[in-house]
């Protein structure tokens with residue numbers, strides 16, 4: 691479903707489906723708005739990016755997802771230590787033909803990156819360094835938090851990627867590693883923990899905020915973070 695982009699929307703580029711859940715309370719409009727952080731979720735097609743993000747934002751397992759075209763957009767607002775934090779999650783397409791025209795949008799002003807592979811697919815794990823490389827090529831600064839997630843842990847008999855190998859790769863990049871399942875209800879809190887880990891890290895960063903009209907580009911996001919966290923390091 692395409693999203694209508696209304697004047698005053700907080701988001702600069704939105705494509706594909708939208709699911710928005712308010713699982714925790716928002717602040718009132720007359721108080722400070724939630725800080726907004728953009729998180730992109732990338733990895734091979736079929737690893738479960740859509741199901742993971744849907745699990746976090748919608749609370750359930752999405753049955754029969756279709757391949758993502760471009761990007762699906764979801765969001766969830768969290769209350770962390772009395773502060774509202776809005777996570778704007780970009781669920782990207784794994785298939786090259788559905789992503790090639792969109793790549794620049796994915797990485798622009800990103801605050802955190804989640805690299806997903808499927809524990810039952812060695813090839814999806816072997817692709818992770820390529821995704822990391824693409825991310826760096828698009829000038830995502832070294833201070834932008836990155837984490838690795840192995841999905842589909844419920845398929846125990848079909849596992850192809852041992853935890854030790856995944857941990858070794860994650861350690862080589864100094865990324866935290868999570869293994870989980872978007873499908874298994876008992877893993878729901880673990881999926882939440884992945885995003886909460888990032889949210890707590892991001893909480894100490896400065897937020898995106900709306901440009902004022904006299905700053906040009908009404909309704910577009912700009913980045914208030916320190917330059918080394920937000921700009922090209924390459």
Ligand SMILES: Nc1nc2c(ncn2[C@@H]2O[C@H](COP(=O)(O)OP(=O)(O)OP(=O)(O)O)[C@@H](O)[C@H]2O)c(=O)[nH]1
Nearest residue numbers: 735736737738739740741755758784842871872873
């Ligand atoms: N058993 C199991 N299946 C899963 C899990 N997560 C996703 N799937 C299944 O894996 C398939 C692909 O899931 P998606 O979430 O659409 O994968 P994707 O990474 O978003 O794929 P693209 O949009 O093409 O990049 C679907 O058939 C899901 O039902 C999981 O944790 N366990």
Ligand SMILES: [Mg+2]
Nearest residue numbers: 739740757758
């Ligand atoms: Mg998808």
